[in-house]
Amino acid sequence: MQSPLSPETMPKIVVVGCGYWGSNHARTFAELGALYAVSDRHDDRAAELAGRHGARAMSFDEVLADPAVDGVVLALPPQYHADQAIAVLEAGKHVLVEKPIALSVADARRVVDAAQKAGLVAMTGHVLRFHPAFEALEAMIAAGELGAVRYIHSHRVGLGKFHAENDALWDIAPHDLSLILALTGEKPISVRGVGSAMLNRLSDFAHLHLQFASGVRSHVFASRLNPYRERRLTVIGSKAMAVFDDVAPWNQKLAVYRHKLWEDDNGWQSEMVDPDYIDIPDGMPLTRECAHFLDCIATGEKPRTPVADGLAVIEILSEGTVRHD
Numbered sequence: 157m158q159s160p161l162s163p164e165t166m167p168k169i170v171v172v173g174c175g176y177w178g179s180n181h182a183r184t185f186a187e188l189g190a191l192y193a194v195s196d197r198h199d200d201r202a203a204e205l206a207g208r209h210g211a212r213a214m215s216f217d218e219v220l221a222d223p224a225v226d227g228v229v230l231a232l233p234p235q236y237h238a239d240q241a242i243a244v245l246e247a248g249k250h251v252l253v254e255k256p257i258a259l260s261v262a263d264a265r266r267v268v269d270a271a272q273k274a275g276l277v278a279m280t281g282h283v284l285r286f287h288p289a290f291e292a293l294e295a296m297i298a299a300g301e302l303g304a305v306r307y308i309h310s311h312r313v314g315l316g317k318f319h320a321e322n323d324a325l326w327d328i329a330p331h332d333l334s335l336i337l338a339l340t341g342e343k344p345i346s347v348r349g350v351g352s353a354m355l356n357r358l359s360d361f362a363h364l365h366l367q368f369a370s371g372v373r374s375h376v377f378a379s380r381l382n383p384y385r386e387r388r389l390t391v392i393g394s395k396a397m398a399v400f401d402d403v404a405p406w407n408q409k410l411a412v413y414r415h416k417l418w419e420d421d422n423g424w425q426s427e428m429v430d431p432d433y434i435d436i437p438d439g440m441p442l443t444r445e446c447a448h449f450l451d452c453i454a455t456g457e458k459p460r461t462p463v464a465d466g467l468a469v470i471e472i473l474s475e476g477t478v479r480h481d
Contacts (some may be wrong), residue, residue, distance in 0.1 A: 302393030
């Protein structure tokens with residue numbers, strides 16, 4: 157995919173952090189024609205990735221000092237995100253910081269405050285917000301096709317990706333919390349969380365229960381110690397139900413169930429129907445997210461996933477991390 161921006165207007169982007177996800181960012185921005193350089197505390201890793209994409213390898217200080225750099229992507233261990241995001245903004249450069257943007261509410265607020273003060277694009281890497289299936293789901297809800305949203309639940313489980321600093325809640329749940337907040341358009345008024353640690357002190361399972369002022373309720377189940385992989389978001393509406401299943405084949409990623417419910421003398425009755433699979437356009441979420449970041453830099457458009465969204469997610473995570481079984 158090529159960005160619609162011309163070479164003359166294409167922002168120059170540096171990816172800081174050359175691990176798994178940073179490498180994906182570097183590849184994507186290179187494909188979009190925007191990769192200027194990469195940076196990593198391991199010089200050999202940065203040099204290898206830079207050579208792969210015909211870019212430069214720079215130190216972080218060099219990135220901050222280079223006036224040619226327009227935007228910086230931070231794909232680091234999350235304990236470094238807040239300080240480096242603030243440094244990038246204070247250097248006058250736009251920033252896309254991966255989730256979570258910090259490991260505390262206080263640090264996340266520092267990032268939001270720095271972004272407001274700088275007046276620059278400051279975006280959170282909530283990549284699933286750019287999934288074509290989720291965008292189609294958003295449009296259906298906005299058009300009233302599901303009726304009033306009553307309940308949203310998500311299951312994001314699998315095996316592995318154990319981190320020294322992040323438990324399952326902080327590592328996995330931000331994906332679905334960002335989706336739930338986008339669909340409800342409001343912050344929860346009540347958050348209750350339970351975690352279970354099996355391997356060490358960090359939770360491998362996490363449950364979050366959310367209640368919203370509108371009456372919507374939601375729950376999130378996240379696990380990194382599960383024998384099967386599931387990536388499913390379910391929305392229960394008064395007219396229909398919808399499932400965004402990111403593990404399903406592309407033509408089945410968004411299913412709508414128009415089950416019939418009615419009440420008679422014998423109580424509530426139901427009739428199940430086969431799902432309608434919604435046609436969605438092709439498009440890699442990461443490519444769409446990166447292209448949106450470039451467009452925001454070039455046009456001044458406000459990002460769809462500002463760092464304020466990252467703060468809202470961290471507020472929920474902090475409130476939900478209350479006890480462990």
